[in-house]
Amino acid sequence: MKGVVLAAGVGSRLTPITDNTPKHMISLCGQPLISYVLTAIKSNGIKDLILVIRKTDKLTKNFLGDGEKFGLKIKYAMQEKPMGTADALKSALKLIDENEFLVIYGDALLSDIVIQEALKCFNEFKECVITAAPSKSIQEYGLIEEKKGRLVNLIEKPKKAPLKALVNAGVYIFNKEEIFRAINETKKSIRGEYELTDSIKILLKKGSPIRVVKVACEEWMDIGRPWDILEANKRILNKIKAEVLGEVSEKATLIGKVYVAKNAKIKPGSVIEGPAFIDEEAEVGPNSLIRPYTSLGKKSKIGNCCEVKNSVIMNNAKIAHLSYIGDSVIGEFCNIGAGVKIANLKLNEETVKVIIKGKKVDTGRRKLGAFLGDNVKIGINASIMPGVKIGSSAIIGPNVVVYKDVPSKKMVLLKQKLIIKNV
Secondary structure (H helix, E strand, O other), X not given: OEEEEEEOOOOHHHOOOOOOOOHHHOEEOOEEHHHHHHHXXXXXXXXXXXXXXXXXXXXXXXXXXXXXXXXOEEEEEEEOOOOOHXXXXXXXXXXXXXXXXXXXXXXXXXXXXXXXXXXXXHHHHOOEEEEEEEXXXXXXXXXXXXXXXXXXXXXXXXXXXXOOOEEEEEEEEEEHHHHHHHHHHOOOOOOOOOOHXXXXXXXXXXXXXXXXXXXXXXXXXXXXXXXXXXXXXXHHHOOOOOXXXXXXXXXXXXXXXXXXXXXXXXXXXXXXXXXXXXXXOOEEOOOOEEOOOEEEOOOOEXXXXXXXXOOEEOOOOEEOOOOEEEOOEEOOOOEEOOOOEEOOXXXXXXXXXXXXXXXXXXXXXXXXXXEEOOOOEEOOOOEEOXXXXXXOOOEEXXXXXXXXXXXXXXXXXXXXXXXXXXX
């Protein structure tokens, strides 16, 4: 069986992290997200893949190539415009030469068990398969209704949901003729896109049986909002093995599961509390504290007397001395000046809200910091409040307190009046 990986989405709800990087190429513990998806597929014996990407996406193609270095055979289908998941799958039609095939979203984090269970169900019943996972966020994914293991209905944005609600986990097995006939009959949604879920509804109306495979919430998660990156990072770190390939000072301390990649440096007086991931050529310290569930990207630098907690620091980001970064995502090539503080707790201890596409969304997190796009520069002694997003290539001047989102390529400066008089 061949696999089709849909990786042409824009990831607009993940801005500013996706300003310059496709959602599926977000780096987590040294690998882009799609690498974890491909590993899960390969572990189930599927090595022939069709990857649907945007026409302008050179980053993915340059990284994966023909798949040979990953033990895969990859062909590419290009989606001309972002017209939805059904349109994306339709782009792969000419490359699919088997009656049944696997379809999977390339921007979710899932274990090989999810695919294993889908294949097991298909092999037993020889019917189309959709996977489902329990979730409280049904408004984000839509509700799956099933009866005796078969799909009954797909409901987008339901007003009410049962306590044990199931959402679409984005792994399918389709019959080629049936699904493409349904896609051709699919009309544009309210969002102006051709949705694969609408195509599945057409299959249901035509009487095609679709099996529902339930998977544990621990085996799958969608990464649709900036703070989901922190949860995905946590899940990956929980599975890492402690290993030291880089240089760790005799006066530094590693506690718990800590992975230190080759050519990384942990300087004297620094403490790394695992689980933590320190990528190639990253530098920590001296005298810095890296707390649990922190991932440092390639060539990132954490300066003297810094504290970083439960955060994802992307490749080439630099955090100068005496700074605090908590529960945050810092984009590539960011430069954070000395004494910068990213706050992660509101004084009233309420859950942190984040603006997503113009709407205030409750993250459900009591502790949450900030989200910085690539190439952000922050001057000394600036403070960033919880839940703030700072767009790529923005500049925050010294001593500024940032309490609301800053768009990309904008500069925020503090105007002050200096009084100079005789002593």
